[in-house]
Amino acid sequence: MRLPWFAALALGLPLAAMAAEVAGPDWELKDKKTLTVTFPTKPPVAIENDTAQVDAMIAHLGQYRAAMVPEVPPEFPQGQSVDAIRNPAWMLENESRGDVVIHIRDPRYGWLHYLLPRQEAAKMAGLLQALSMKPLSESKP
Numbered sequence: 626m627r628l629p630w631f632a633a634l635a636l637g638l639p640l641a642a643m644a645a646e647v648a649g650p651d652w653e654l655k656d657k658k659t660l661t662v663t664f665p666t667k668p669p670v671a672i673e674n675d676t677a678q679v680d681a682m683i684a685h686l687g688q689y690r691a692a693m694v695p696e697v698p699p700e701f702p703q704g705q706s707v708d709a710i711r712n713p714a715w716m717l718e719n720e721s722r723g724d725v726v727i728h729i730r731d732p733r734y735g736w737l738h739y740l741l742p743r744q745e746a747a748k749m750a751g752l753l754q755a756l757s758m759k760p761l762s763e764s765k766p
Contacts (some may be wrong), residue, residue: 683734 651663660679663671674682690697714730725746727739741749 680735687734 648665651665653661653663655661658676660674661671662674663669710731710733716728718726718728720726720740723743725741725743727741729737729739731737
């Protein structure tokens with residue numbers, strides 16, 4: 626059975642109950658336009674999502690994650706390995722109260738938007754400038 630994710634939810638399929646019975650869903654990207662998530666239940670349930678539906682799902686998951694505990698730590702533990710995006714597209718603009726809006730493009734999550742008070746934006750600008758002017762450390766043999 627193949628349903629769009631919103632149809633499965635509208636039909637009231639017990640996805641949470643099914644998840645308790647199985648190890649996890651199977652994810653398949655077809656033609657770079659359709660993501661199919663198949664739940665190994667009896668019978669199996671496959672939910673097809675187009676790009677817009679995946680974007681909506683990511684947004685909803687982000688809202689739910691923000692409400693969960695434990696919360697995301699307020700400070701990032703520096704020095705750990707991360708899956709960073711190299712040279713993302715970005716843009717800046719002023720918000721009506723004078724704060725700065727930073728827009729950063731992430732190919733996984735779309736455009737992310739952050740609102741910084743003027744003082745924090747100035748602090749970030751100074752730190753970026755200082756880091757970019759710092760000499761590269763010599764590589765060790």
